[in-house]
Amino acid sequence: MGNRMLEEEKVFKDPVHRYIHVRDELIWDLIGTKEFQRLRRIRQLGTTFLTFHGAEHTRFNHSLGVYEITRRIIEKFEGRPHWVPEERLLCLSAALLHDIGHGPFSHSFEKVFQTDHEWWTRKIITGDTEVREVLSRMGDDFPQKVADVIEKTYPNKLVVSLISSQIDADRMDYLQRDAFYTGVSYGHFDMERILRVMRPMEDQAVIKYTGMHAVEDYIMSRYQMYWQVYFHPVTRSAEVILSKILQRVKALSESGYSFRYPPVHFEGFFSEKPLSLSDYLELDESVVMYYFHMWQKEEDPILKDLCERFMNRRLFKYVEFHQEHFMNEWSRLEQLFRKIGIDPDYYLVIDSSSDLPYDFYRPGEEEEERLPIHLIMPDNRLRELSRESDIVEAISGKKRTDHKLYYPEEWLHTPGAEKEKREILHILQAHPGKTETEF
Amino acid sequence: MLPEHAKIMALLQEAGEIVGRKKLQKIVYIGKKMKLPFQEKYTYHIYGPYSEELTLRMEELCSLGFVKEVKEQKAGYAQYCYHLTENGARFLDQFPLSWPAEYARPLVTALNERSAKFLELVSTMLYFEELPKEEVKEKVFTLKKSQNFTETDLEEAWDFIDSLRMIPFPVK
Numbered sequence: 092m093g094n095r096m097l098e099e100e101k102v103f104k105d106p107v108h109r110y111i112h113v114r115d116e117l118i119w120d121l122i123g124t125k126e127f128q129r130l131r132r133i134r135q136l137g138t139t140f141l142t143f144h145g146a147e148h149t150r151f152n153h154s155l156g157v158y159e160i161t162r163r164i165i166e167k168f169e170g171r172p173h174w175v176p177e178e179r180l181l182c183l184s185a186a187l188l189h190d191i192g193h194g195p196f197s198h199s200f201e202k203v204f205q206t207d208h209e210w211w212t213r214k215i216i217t218g219d220t221e222v223r224e225v226l227s228r229m230g231d232d233f234p235q236k237v238a239d240v241i242e243k244t245y246p247n248k249l250v251v252s253l254i255s256s257q258i259d260a261d262r263m264d265y266l267q268r269d270a271f272y273t274g275v276s277y278g279h280f281d282m283e284r285i286l287r288v289m290r291p292m293e294d295q296a297v298i299k300y301t302g303m304h305a306v307e308d309y310i311m312s313r314y315q316m317y318w319q320v321y322f323h324p325v326t327r328s329a330e331v332i333l334s335k336i337l338q339r340v341k342a343l344s345e346s347g348y349s350f351r352y353p354p355v356h357f358e359g360f361f362s363e364k365p366l367s368l369s370d371y372l373e374l375d376e377s378v379v380m381y382y383f384h385m386w387q388k389e390e391d392p393i394l395k396d397l398c399e400r401f402m403n404r405r406l407f408k409y410v411e412f413h414q415e416h417f418m419n420e421w422s423r424l425e426q427l428f429r430k431i432g433i434d435p436d437y438y439l440v441i442d443s444s445s446d447l448p449y450d451f452y453r454p455g456e457e458e459e460e461r462l463p464i465h466l467i468m469p470d471n472r473l474r475e476l477s478r479e480s481d482i483v484e485a486i487s488g489k490k491r492t493d494h495k496l497y498y499p500e501e502w503l504h505t506p507g508a509e510k511e512k513r514e515i516l517h518i519l520q521a522h523p524g525k526t527e528t529e530f
Numbered sequence: 531m532l533p534e535h536a537k538i539m540a541l542l543q544e545a546g547e548i549v550g551r552k553k554l555q556k557i558v559y560i561g562k563k564m565k566l567p568f569q570e571k572y573t574y575h576i577y578g579p580y581s582e583e584l585t586l587r588m589e590e591l592c593s594l595g596f597v598k599e600v601k602e603q604k605a606g607y608a609q610y611c612y613h614l615t616e617n618g619a620r621f622l623d624q625f626p627l628s629w630p631a632e633y634a635r636p637l638v639t640a641l642n643e644r645s646a647k648f649l650e651l652v653s654t655m656l657y658f659e660e661l662p663k664e665e666v667k668e669k670v671f672t673l674k675k676s677q678n679f680t681e682t683d684l685e686e687a688w689d690f691i692d693s694l695r696m697i698p699f700p701v702k
Contacts, residue, residue: 207571243574244658246672414594418621421532441532445586461575492590 092228094180103155107268111159117180117225118158121187124221130154130190132375136269137196138329139320141404143273150190156264161186161253163286164260173291178250184226185240186254189261191215191222195376196333198448203337204360213238214368252295257452258309258464266312269320277315280308290467297465297473306464307482310452314486317451324495327442328406331497335437336383336397343391352385393437407497410519412441420518427515431508444493454487534569536627538587539596542614543622544638549611552577556649557641558584563656564637564694578654596621630700637697651679652687
């Protein structure tokens with residue numbers, strides 16, 4: 092059956108890109124599938140709304156944004172060498188569907204329940220779903236091709252690189268969108284300029300040398316958004332509590348605890364029987380928040396407390412944690428917490444930068460797995476960005492590790508076990524860093 | 531967080547030294563496929579399965595002084611070697627880690643004896659192992675064209691995978 096052009100172009104009003112244009116019936120119908128509509132109920136930034144109250148935007152907005160940027164890139168590529176026009180719809184479909192497998196608060200879910208959204212993405216695209224039905228109009232192998240592009244195993248690397256590389260439609264959308272919705276002043280760069288200077292090559296899109304400064308701006312926003320938004324310590328505190336709720340629910344289920352509000356929608360994650368695709372698609376953030384709300388009334392004191400903390404934003408405090416603390420104080424703190432009746436498995440948590448699914452620009456060395464950003468020079472040679480840009484060189488490969496220790500500070504100021512609590516506070520107060528949940 | 535760092539340290543302790551970032555990436559991936567309890571998330575990249583999380587974790591371990599990274603200049607490119615430091619060993623010693631050492635030792639030794647290129651092939655094949663063998667071969671020849679792997683290489687890799695699976699896994 093293939094694709095048809097819509098009789099009239101459809102547009103979505105978008106605060107980041109102004110308009111999102113849809114002319115292909117295939118894309119229009121994909122947006123209308125129930126699997127894609129589900130993304131309206133999954134926030135793009137997980138728990139960040141507890142720090143930046145505007146950050147309520149969803150994977151639905153973002154997916155449309157990635158589609159729109161990809162559409163604009165392709166428009167610029169049409170007629171240039173290396174670009175294969177027949178790949179247009181494949182590229183657009185992959186851009187639109189690249190996050191389709193994300194679940195609610197997916198990073199924490201994936202850690203605790205050992206699942207991954209990439210696997211679900213493949214299942215949604217190639218399984219018994221409305222998405223696959225729509226994609227199959229383009230041919231029986233089309234859904235698999237879309238899944239391959241998203242999984243980065245499609246042979247045409249240029250197509251893959253538009254959606255997944257160090258300067259791709261995905262990052263260009265989320266940086267701008269996250270900046271807009273959080274209200275921070277970082278994250279802005281001249282995307283129009285970048286699109287104008289992007290050129291298709293065999294394996295990736297490269298940047299015309301004259302556009303280097305626009306790319307510098309993009310790299311800087313990536314760097315600033317990382318520290319100011321993605322790794323914000325208050326957001327991380329909420330993420331820690333969220334993970335601990337899930338960990339507790341799992342432990343209680345496995346121990347045969349009798350829930351007042353049984354975690355029916357989560358059971359597939361605990362039991363031997365694998366979670367079905369339709370069960371997975373039932374889960375979204377509204378469902379999860381309902382459980383958290385109800386579990387505030389559970390008898391288990393840990394689950395009840397953690398849910399109350401999450402729902403009412405009574406987050407953990409934190410201190411910075413360094414090497415000497417790992418060496419000398421970690422096990423002592425654990426002992427002291429146990430002694431005063433606070434379970435350190437749930438209430439003494441180290442969060443590291445490697446726990447975060449965001450990264451910085453890497454210039455790429457011999458053994459690096461990720462292609463760096465390349466500039467195309469006037470003589471047609473390719474040069475890695477940081478070799479030409481002092482700004483990029485200055486922020487590439489620098490220290491970017493960080494560890495914070497999260498704990499319920501108010502419990503250390505209650506009566507009882509004063510000696511142990513004093514010792515805990517003494518250890519924690521010796522650390523540099525904040526003990527307030529600041530914005 | 532800490533247990534995941536400790537597992538990488540335990541791996542380095544078993545291995546002694548791992549030469550090359552690519553090799554380290556592939557050892558952890560294959561180890562994970564062979565049921566070592568790693569939790570790093572992998573996706574497909576230039577040289578096959580790659581984990582950004584592992585890269586960051588290694589940077590953290592180096593910055594904490596638990597792992598030493600030595601950069602060696604090879605003909606035209608840099609290579610990185612990793613080993614556990616004394617502080618790292620001391621920390622690991624006091625950390626209550628659940629790690630199947632008896633199982634890990636022969637597995638890690640077998641992996642570390644192989645070249646990064648061979649492990650790249652093995653990990654790529656394992657990445658696609660849900661597919662029929664013929665399709666795995668097709669994937670390897672398409673995605674790894676520049677590496678010029680031969681049918682014999684693939685057979686050797688399958689045999690190697692089988693031999694890893696023969697190592698008895700401890701029953702609880």
